[in-house]
Amino acid sequence: xxxxxxWDWPIRVCHWSMVLLFTGLIVTGRYQRDFFEYHFxxxxxxxxxxxxxxxxxxxxxxxxxxxxxxxxxxAIYCYAISILKRRPKISLGHNPVGACMVxxxxxxxxxxxxxxxxxxxxxxxxxxxxxxxxxxxxxRMSFIHHALPNILLALVGVHIVAVLYHEFCLKERLIxxxxxxxxxxxAVSNQTVKSPRWGVIFALFxxxxxxxxxxxxxx
Numbered sequence: 001x002x003x004x005x006x007w008d009w010p011i012r013v014c015h016w017s018m019v020l021l022f023t024g025l026i027v028t029g030r031y032q033r034d035f036f037e038y039h040f041x042x043x044x045x046x047x048x049x050x051x052x053x054x055x056x057x058x059x060x061x062x063x064x065x066x067x068x069x070x071x072x073x074x075a076i077y078c079y080a081i082s083i084l085k086r087r088p089k090i091s092l093g094h095n096p097v098g099a100c101m102v103x104x105x106x107x108x109x110x111x112x113x114x115x116x117x118x119x120x121x122x123x124x125x126x127x128x129x130x131x132x133x134x135x136x137x138x139x140r141m142s143f144i145h146h147a148l149p150n151i152l153l154a155l156v157g158v159h160i161v162a163v164l165y166h167e168f169c170l171k172e173r174l175i176x177x178x179x180x181x182x183x184x185x186x187a188v189s190n191q192t193v194k195s196p197r198w199g200v201i202f203a204l205f206x207x208x209x210x211x212x213x214x215x216x217x218x219x
Contacts, residue, residue: 004192006092007181008061010200014053015178018109021046022156026149036125044214047113050106052207059199062191063093070103071096083165090172092183092191101159108152115145128217
């Protein structure tokens with residue numbers, strides 16, 4: 001058994017940034033009067049992090065790439081059955097079922113921040129892009145933006161339960177791995193990852209450019 005790097009620093013920074021920003025969005029969304037200005041800023045930052053993560057999913061390190069962990073329905077079904085039997089094959093990266101959760105969370109969070117750009121309370125706060133769509137579309141976006149948090153919280157709850165299941169029942173130290181990026185495995189040495197410099201730079205450039213543009217818009 002040996003310890004190798006699986007999750008490089010960009011993946012770990014993205015993961016924990018999403019945790020903190022999503023928490024901030026939930027809190028500021030509940031207490032609108034006192035903290036709602038920060039709700040916009042948390043949303044802007046979350047959108048930039050997600051854009052970075054999506055781009056890094058194409059140009060990033062080995063286990064960050066969507067092509068590495070996205071599997072077909074048969075693989076997902078077989079892995080789900082193996083979990084129920086408590087005999088799953090340990091994956092260095094995301095397992096087939098975990099990959100579904102990753103994509104589900106990324107999509108739901110994307111719908112959330114996109115809809116937030118077109119949402120307003122018609123009195124004090126207006127999303128930066130509300131002037132570019134019709135009132136009917138504003139109404140649809142507002143509905144999505146206010147309905148999705150409960151779905152997102154449910155997905156987060158399932159995600160936490162799954163991590164704890166792997167942690168305590170399957171003895172797969174996922175929490176530690178997401179902190180230091182390393183897993184213990186029988187894998188050969190060439191399976192360790194290295195952050196691609198130009199992949200990091202490109203993803204950072206797009207994410208930060210988006211964030212700067214959003215920050216320049218009036219609210």
